[in-house]
Amino acid sequence: MNNIPLAELLRPHVLSEVVGQAHILGPGKLLTRIVDSGRVPNLIFYGPSGIGKTTVANIIAEKTMRTFRKLNATTAGTADIKDIIAARDTLLAPNGILLYLDEIQYFNKKQQQTLLEYIEDGSITLIASTTENPYFSVYNAILSRSTIFEFKPLTPGDIAAALKRAISVLEAQSGLKAAYSPELLEKLARGSGGDCRKALNALDILFSAGAIDNDTITLSGSDAELVSQRSAMRYDRDGDEHFDVLSALQKSIRGSDADAALHYLARLLEAGNILSACRRLLVIAAEDIGLAYPQAIAIVKACCDTARELGLPEAQLPLAEAVLLLATAPKSNNTWAISAAREDIRGGKSGGIPRNLQNVHADGADKPRKDDMQGYKYPHDFPGHWVAQQYLPDELLGTKYYEPGDNKFEQAALKYWRSIKNENIN
DSSP: OOOSOHHHHTOOSSGGGSOSOHHHHSTTOHHHHHHHHTOOOOEEEESOTTSSHHHHHHHHHHHTTOEEEEEETTTOOHHHHHHHHHTTTSTTOTTOEEEEEETGGGSOHHHHHTTHHHHHHTSEEEEEEESSOHHHHSOHHHHHTSEEEEOOOOOHHHHHHHHHHHHHHHHHHHTOEEEOOHHHHHHHHHTTTTOHHHHHHHHHHHHHHOEEETTEEEOOHHHHHHHHTTTTOOOOTTSHHHHHHHHHHHHHHHTTOHHHHHHHHHHHHHTTOHHHHHHHHHHHIIIIIGGGSTTHHHHHHHHHHHHHHHOTTTTHHHHHHHHHHHHHSOOOOGGGHHHHHHHHHHTTOOOOOOGGGSOOOGGGTTSSSGGGGGTOOOGGGSGGGOOOOOOSOGGGTTOOOOOOOSSHHHHHHHHHHHHHTTOOOO
16 A cells, blocks of 8 residues: 555546535536636635635636646745746746645735735736635735635535545555445544544544455544544634634524534634633623623633633533523623723714813812712702703714613513603603
């Protein structure tokens, strides 16, 4: 057997062999039609690793008869780009260059700008890939000259099909017949987290370590369990997946789905990310529960403090308590009233602070309660600890930022203050 990695050995050479991505590579789909036309524009491939971005770029280069050059932005520099630019319109690249720039987000703005002139005149066709949202990680001038295609994680079914093909290749290569249970392929497929390369690498290991008896090699289910453990989770503390998990956690709690919320908390904990979980849970307590259950923020803070003190694995218990409390609590997002108030400030709607609310000035220095001279009425001197007076600036009189929610706590407060202020209660 040779030393070529299985994933490389099985790399497709035509689009129809690419696993998954049917939304852009299926018969008649847009990217397929673009490639078939032979006129390939600058492209940006966006998605997680191991799902076919490099493979498709290679196929496009072969199909368009262009010289294929590949750079990885984590190791390449401006000098590498200049070498590629120098090869334009030479015998080395008679039909132009197709540059595949992997992980473009690691190139700084100046490095990305180096390519602009050449991708604009067509002497270099750029296919860039990124695992991060290109609208945040790719320079706008590159974006405006490129078409973006999102590559999605592969399904277990997609990966199982690739694994079956791989076993056939390994059998032909080794002259051995593989013996394995149907569950083994499913375990590898589900354990790869949508990354075909990861699944093929795991299969390669199993085949190398399999027990051989005559002309049969047995692939062990327990070995498959070992090579698959913890690999099903995609997670990068600085990447999109990190923020996707946090977003899903908050939206599940907001939607009062306790089971989904526990699932996304588990993803964070499996990555050892207690701090991000705590921060987001505190945000949720203030943003999505708010005044519907005001004690929630204090309880969640206590749970988070306890989790940080304990560390994993025990930290999972107070954090699960916080998640379940928030998911099952009544909801109110009225704390967002502050955003409307801030928008007015940013828009110049503020005005002078009413005289009666201003800090004590010299004109009241000789009074027992010095703010009396400014016309301020001390609410605690009045029945119900309330008295009518102006609080908002003149420019904002009558403005309403906060409307009580329909939960028990806010409705009780509303009823109380309406009775104090002698307002009509509907």
